[in-house]
Amino acid sequence: MAVTGQAMLTLFYVLVLEQILQGLYNLWDGLGWLRLAQRRAGGHSGFYAPRVALFCPVKGAEPGLEQNISALTSFDYSDYEIFFAMAGADDPARKIIERITAASKHKVHIVIAGRPNDCGEKVNNLRAAILKATEGFDVYVFADSDGRPARNWLARLVAPLADSNLGAVTAFRWIFPQIGGLWSALASAWNAPAATYLGEHHRNFCWGGGTAIRRERFEQCNVMEFWNGSVSDDLSLTRALRQSGLPILFAPECMVPTMFDCNAAGLLEFTNRQIIITRVYESRLWVQGGIAHAVYCVAVLMGVGLFINHLVTGESAVQLLLLAIAPPVLSMGRGVLRLAAIMEVLPDWKTKLLADGWIWTFLAAVAPFLALWNTIVAMFSRQIRWRGIRYELISPGQTRILLR
Numbered sequence: 001m002a003v004t005g006q007a008m009l010t011l012f013y014v015l016v017l018e019q020i021l022q023g024l025y026n027l028w029d030g031l032g033w034l035r036l037a038q039r040r041a042g043g044h045s046g047f048y049a050p051r052v053a054l055f056c057p058v059k060g061a062e063p064g065l066e067q068n069i070s071a072l073t074s075f076d077y078s079d080y081e082i083f084f085a086m087a088g089a090d091d092p093a094r095k096i097i098e099r100i101t102a103a104s105k106h107k108v109h110i111v112i113a114g115r116p117n118d119c120g121e122k123v124n125n126l127r128a129a130i131l132k133a134t135e136g137f138d139v140y141v142f143a144d145s146d147g148r149p150a151r152n153w154l155a156r157l158v159a160p161l162a163d164s165n166l167g168a169v170t171a172f173r174w175i176f177p178q179i180g181g182l183w184s185a186l187a188s189a190w191n192a193p194a195a196t197y198l199g200e201h202h203r204n205f206c207w208g209g210g211t212a213i214r215r216e217r218f219e220q221c222n223v224m225e226f227w228n229g230s231v232s233d234d235l236s237l238t239r240a241l242r243q244s245g246l247p248i249l250f251a252p253e254c255m256v257p258t259m260f261d262c263n264a265a266g267l268l269e270f271t272n273r274q275i276i277i278t279r280v281y282e283s284r285l286w287v288q289g290g291i292a293h294a295v296y297c298v299a300v301l302m303g304v305g306l307f308i309n310h311l312v313t314g315e316s317a318v319q320l321l322l323l324a325i326a327p328p329v330l331s332m333g334r335g336v337l338r339l340a341a342i343m344e345v346l347p348d349w350k351t352k353l354l355a356d357g358w359i360w361t362f363l364a365a366v367a368p369f370l371a372l373w374n375t376i377v378a379m380f381s382r383q384i385r386w387r388g389i390r391y392e393l394i395s396p397g398q399t400r401i402l403l404r
Contacts, residue, residue, distance in 0.1 A: 005309075012306055015299035016323045022292075023330025030337035033196050033252075037341035040253040045155055048162035050138035052080035052154065053215075057125035058145040059387045061092040063178065064259040068148050069097055073104040075154040080141075083133060085111040085125035093145070119399055120231030121389055122208070127227055140218055142233070144209035147173060147256040150348065157212045157254045167217060167246025168237070171210035171254035172198055174342055176352060177359070178259050183267045185356070187260060189335075189363035190271055190370050195255065196338055204248040205282070206241070208234035210256050220244070229397040231386070235281035236396065255345050267370075273384040275374035280382060280393040290375035293368045296331075300324055328365035335364030 056072060058065075072082060082104075084097050089112050101108040113128035115121075130140070139158055143149070160169045172195045177184035198204050211234065221240040230236040241248060262270060279286040303324020310317035339360045343350050353360075382393045383402065390403040 008302070009306060012299065012302045012320075015295055016303060016326065019296055019299045019327040020330065023327055023334070026334045027330065027337065030196065030334045033199060034337050034341040034344070036200060037252045037344045040251065041344045045152070046159035046162055048159050049077065049079065049155065050158065050161070051136060052077070052139045052141050052158060053133045053137040054080050054082045054141045054143060054154070055085065055126055055129045056082065056143045056145055057085045057122045057129070058093040058097065059086060059091060059121065061096055062146060063261070064148070065093060065096055065145060066100055068145055068259070069100045071148045072143060073101055073106060073108070074151060076151045077154040080154065081107040081109065081137075083109045083111055083129040085113050085129035087113055087115055087121055087125060115404070116401065118229050119227065120233070120391065121387065123227050123230050123233045123236075126233055127224060130224070135215075137215055139212055140215055141212045142208055142210070144256075144258070146260065147209050147258050149210070149254070149256050153254055153256070157210060157251060160249050160251060161212055161214055164214070165247070166249050167221075167241035167244070168206055168211055168213040169249045169251050170198070170204065170206045171251050171256055172207050173209055173256050173258040174346065175258050175260045176349070177261055177356070179261045181261070183264050184261045185359045186363060186366065186370065187262055187267050187270060188359050190367045192335070192338055192360050192364070193367065196341075198250040200250070202247065204250050205238040206234045206248060209258070210254055211237065213237075217246070221246070229399055231384070231391050231393055231399045232277050232281050235277065239281070239396065252341070253345050255342065257346060257349055269385055271370060271374045272377050273386060275371070276378045276382060276384050276393065279378040281396050286375070286378065289371065293372040293375060296327055296368045297372050300327055331365045331368070332361050335361040
């Protein structure tokens with residue numbers, strides 16, 4: 001028993017040392033991300049202002065839809081048209097869109113895509129909308145109906161495409177709980193680290209709620225072909241760009257405030273779906289994330305367990321507790337840096353960011369446990385539920401609809 005106990009103690013020391021070193025690196029990386037956010041937020045967006053087709057798939061009258069649609073029609077950008085795409089003409093969102101856009105200065109199209117057969121409904125909606133867009137557009141921009149971007153968002157997202165060598169420009173969401181509650185807060189804390197995964201490197205991925213791409217680039221990369229049989233519009237677009245060797249620029253100044261509330265079941269549905277999609281479309285990232293979350297959780301739980309065991313046996317235990325809480329404290333420190341960076345790029349939301357700051361700091365220490373659970377679920381299931389439809393993700397190019 002003594003040998004086993006010593007082995008457990010040694011393993012704990014190894015794991016917690018790795019986590020402390022990783023946490024310190026994450027703090028350094030967080031400082032770099034903060035500097036990136038400050039530089040991009042304070043910089044001039046440029047003068048490239050091509051004709052834009054803005055695509056937004058919609059389904060249902062979700063909370064905040066009126067404000068979100070209004071934001072999409074109110075950009076400080078002169079030459080763009082909006083294509084709202086939905087599966088059926090009887091979708092409750094249609095009347096809301098028609099009412100909000102009636103006074104819009106920009107032309108608005110409502111595209112009825114029909115029910116999907118071999119792909120996700122969002123992908124099917126986007127494919128139909130793109131087929132309706134004429135060749136007079138220079139740039140395609142993709143947005144989500146649950147986002148509420150700032151007035152200068154479109155101009156800042158499109159401007160970097162002045163560099164014709166870019167594949168695409170992308171942003172990411174920052175989730176704001178509206179009603180409140182632990183589950184919504186945990187969903188926001190869980191989502192936050194994905195934003196800071198993006199940066200000035202070659203590992204960026206496109207996010208479907210905020211991506212701009214030149215039309216000719218979209219066609220050259222055969223994105224429509226990559227969307228065949230797909231449930232993930234953004235990761236399939238990412239695969240198309242990577243296959244062509246084209247870089248994806250991350251624009252943190254274009255972060256999108258996203259309204260989201262959920263209960264416990266909704267939290268698991270959302271987080272499991274994201275990780276299952278990642279497993280199918282970005283398996284290497286799924287493995288890397290799973291290992292990182294597992295080491296973090298095991299190190300913390302082992303430390304707490306050894307601390308309790310040493311208390312019971314009367315051995316010195318304080319050092320074990322201090323080591324066990326070191327990774328969560330470092331994780332919270334990274335959360336503070338992340339929050340500071342988001343306040344730079346979303347200045348209009350600073351009051352709410354400060355009021356709810358505990359979500360992205362204290363809960364940062366808890367989020368890896370949820371992410372580990374999602375990883376385990378993704379090991380045994382490829383089924384997801386998205387906007388009322390249940391899918392089975394057979395491969396990146398093959399999706400089976402199980403229940404509508």
